[in-house]
Amino acid sequence: MAAELHNVVGGTRVAGRRTFEKLDPVDGSLVAHVHEAGPDVVDAAVAAARAALDGPWGRASVAERTALLRRIADRIEERFEDFVAAEVRDTGKPEHLARELDVARAATNFRSFADTVAAAGLDSFLTELPNGRKALNYAVPKPLGVVAVIVPWNLPLLLLTWKVAPALACGNAVVVKPSEETPSTATLLAEVIAEAGAPAGVYNVVHGFGPDSAGEYLTTHRDIDGVTFTGESRTGSAIMRAVAPSVRPVSFELGGKNAAVVFADCDLEKTLDGLARSVFLNTGQVCLCTERVYVERSVFDAVANGLAERAKALRLGRPDAPDTTTGPLISQQHRKKVQSYLDLAVAEGATVLAGGSVPELGPDLAGGSWIEPTLWTGLDNSARVVREEVFGPVAALIPFDTEDDAVRLANDTDYGLAAAVWTTDLERGHRVAQQMRVGMAWVNTWYLRDLRSPFGGVGLSGIGREGGLHSMHFYTQPTNVCVQL
Ligand SMILES: NC(=O)c1ccc[n+]([C@@H]2O[C@H](COP(=O)([O-])OP(=O)(O)OC[C@H]3O[C@@H](n4cnc5c(N)ncnc54)[C@H](O)[C@@H]3O)[C@@H](O)[C@H]2O)c1
Numbered sequence: 001m002a003a004e005l006h007n008v009v010g011g012t013r014v015a016g017r018r019t020f021e022k023l024d025p026v027d028g029s030l031v032a033h034v035h036e037a038g039p040d041v042v043d044a045a046v047a048a049a050r051a052a053l054d055g056p057w058g059r060a061s062v063a064e065r066t067a068l069l070r071r072i073a074d075r076i077e078e079r080f081e082d083f084v085a086a087e088v089r090d091t092g093k094p095e096h097l098a099r100e101l102d103v104a105r106a107a108t109n110f111r112s113f114a115d116t117v118a119a120a121g122l123d124s125f126l127t128e129l130p131n132g133r134k135a136l137n138y139a140v141p142k143p144l145g146v147v148a149v150i151v152p153w154n155l156p157l158l159l160l161t162w163k164v165a166p167a168l169a170c171g172n173a174v175v176v177k178p179s180e181e182t183p184s185t186a187t188l189l190a191e192v193i194a195e196a197g198a199p200a201g202v203y204n205v206v207h208g209f210g211p212d213s214a215g216e217y218l219t220t221h222r223d224i225d226g227v228t229f230t231g232e233s234r235t236g237s238a239i240m241r242a243v244a245p246s247v248r249p250v251s252f253e254l255g256g257k258n259a260a261v262v263f264a265d266c267d268l269e270k271t272l273d274g275l276a277r278s279v280f281l282n283t284g285q286v287c288l289c290t291e292r293v294y295v296e297r298s299v300f301d302a303v304a305n306g307l308a309e310r311a312k313a314l315r316l317g318r319p320d321a322p323d324t325t326t327g328p329l330i331s332q333q334h335r336k337k338v339q340s341y342l343d344l345a346v347a348e349g350a351t352v353l354a355g356g357s358v359p360e361l362g363p364d365l366a367g368g369s370w371i372e373p374t375l376w377t378g379l380d381n382s383a384r385v386v387r388e389e390v391f392g393p394v395a396a397l398i399p400f401d402t403e404d405d406a407v408r409l410a411n412d413t414d415y416g417l418a419a420a421v422w423t424t425d426l427e428r429g430h431r432v433a434q435q436m437r438v439g440m441a442w443v444n445t446w447y448l449r450d451l452r453s454p455f456g457g458v459g460l461s462g463i464g465r466e467g468g469l470h471s472m473h474f475y476t477q478p479t480n481v482c483v484q485l
């Protein structure tokens with residue numbers, strides 16, 4: 001039975017100007033009818049957020065705000081299986097992945113930012129003046145205000161709560177525009193935030209698309225105070241243009257074309273396992289996924305063969321099947337994009353080491369957006385599939401001879417989000433990681449997270465950082481008070 005997902009404005013369900021269909025990526029079946037918010041509904045959502053700020057929420061203490069975040073985390077855990085079911089319905093990802101990553105991190109995100117805000121002090125200085133007198137400077141952090149939160153479909157709940165948690169912890173009110181591909185968990189979160197006792201209007205949801213739809217209506221709205229966005233780099237450009245007339249602050253977590261650098265002295269089996277996870281996790285639909293693998297020439301064949309073995313061992317199947325390791329891509333449209341890159345790679349001279357086409361999974365999955373985990377050799381940095389983000393289970397393997405070659409090749413990109421370095425020589429690990437022109441570099445691991453550390457990218461990969469105090473810097477506007485003593 002298909003669900004009906006409404007917009008949520010000021011704590012109430014609001015119908016849209018029309019509905020659109022959300023299909024299951026596993027088999028193409030109908031998941032939900034989703035109400036698309038027109039300009040009137042987006043306007044009402046922004047007004048509801050503003051009203052919340054002008055009401056008790058705007059006067060809530062740090063203790064009250066952080067207590068609310070902890071109740072939200074508790075309530076997510078009480079409704080854990082509801083969130084798993086909703087996330088899996090929208091994305092088709094394996095149930096164990098939705099449990100271990102997406103939903104678990106949602107509760108952790110709320111607790112992590114409750115801790116951060118509760119522990120945060122004030123910027124203050126006792127100023128000594130040339131005339132022997134003193135002054136006191138202290139900065140009072142105030143909420144940014146009404147924050148537009150626009151998020152993608154790959155880790156829907158994780159990335160949504162990664163923004164909503166610090167936004168609420170800092171006293172803001174939010175209008176969320178989830179991806180049209182993954183409307184379910186953002187809507188369920190509205191129930192949970194209300195159940196946890198948040199005043200109406202603190203958290204609002206408007207469904208729809210980008211251009212000429214809820215996304216654009218929100219970013220061009222005259223009464224928002226900032227935009228936090230995660231998604232494609234070109235969408236970031238569009239949103240930057242949308243907010244330019246109002247000069248509102250933006251926080252951008254954008255695309256990537258992440259490199260792994262594998263040295264001959266790496267621990268081969270551990271590296272192959274870590275590398276395979278970094279290429280194929282979530283069917284390669286993670287912004288941090290490795291799509292370029294640079295391998296020291298003497299171990300190139302061993303790494304290529306080992307990675308191909310792991311790619312071929314992946315089990316594509318239904319989310320609830322116990323042996324499923326890999327789900328479908330998010331949609332037929334996205335599969336068409338990934339398939340076009342599979343074809344392009346061959347046209348650019350690639351040798352297909354593994355995968356390369358649409359798998360035969362039987363009639364009941366034929367309507368899904370499945371693709372084979374794919375590896376290429378025989379390409380270089382000039383190939384489009386080595387320069388452009390595919391955002392699927394693909395990687396190109398390219399040999400290098402010297403450490404300097406490896407750094408040059410890895411940094412030869414317009415993106416700059418993440419990198420991974422695999423070597424048992426830790427001095428080299430530190431040295432090479434620090435030379436990566438990225439926001440995050442891992443050594444002998446990948447996607448190991450401390451939520452207090454800065455998360456973000458350079459170049460086409462984004463503007464600003466999220467995580468711990470870095471998020472607070474975006475979600476607050478300080479007023480510095482200077483008192484002559
Ligand atoms: N850096 C990160 O932390 C990070 C995390 C996850 C995904 N991503 C990136 O996101 C992309 C995949 O996600 P996607 O396909 O949903 O991205 P997308 O840019 O197509 O869409 C992201 C969100 O923006 C909305 N949107 C689209 N056009 C808009 C516009 N003109 N105005 C306002 N809103 C608009 C969409 O409806 C969706 O909610 C990949 O490039 C991936 O690298 C980055």
Ligand SMILES: N/C(=C\C=C\C=O)C(=O)O
Binds near residue numbers: 159287
């Ligand atoms: N922002 C985070 C992950 C982003 C994943 C991108 O797809 C995180 O783990 O905090």
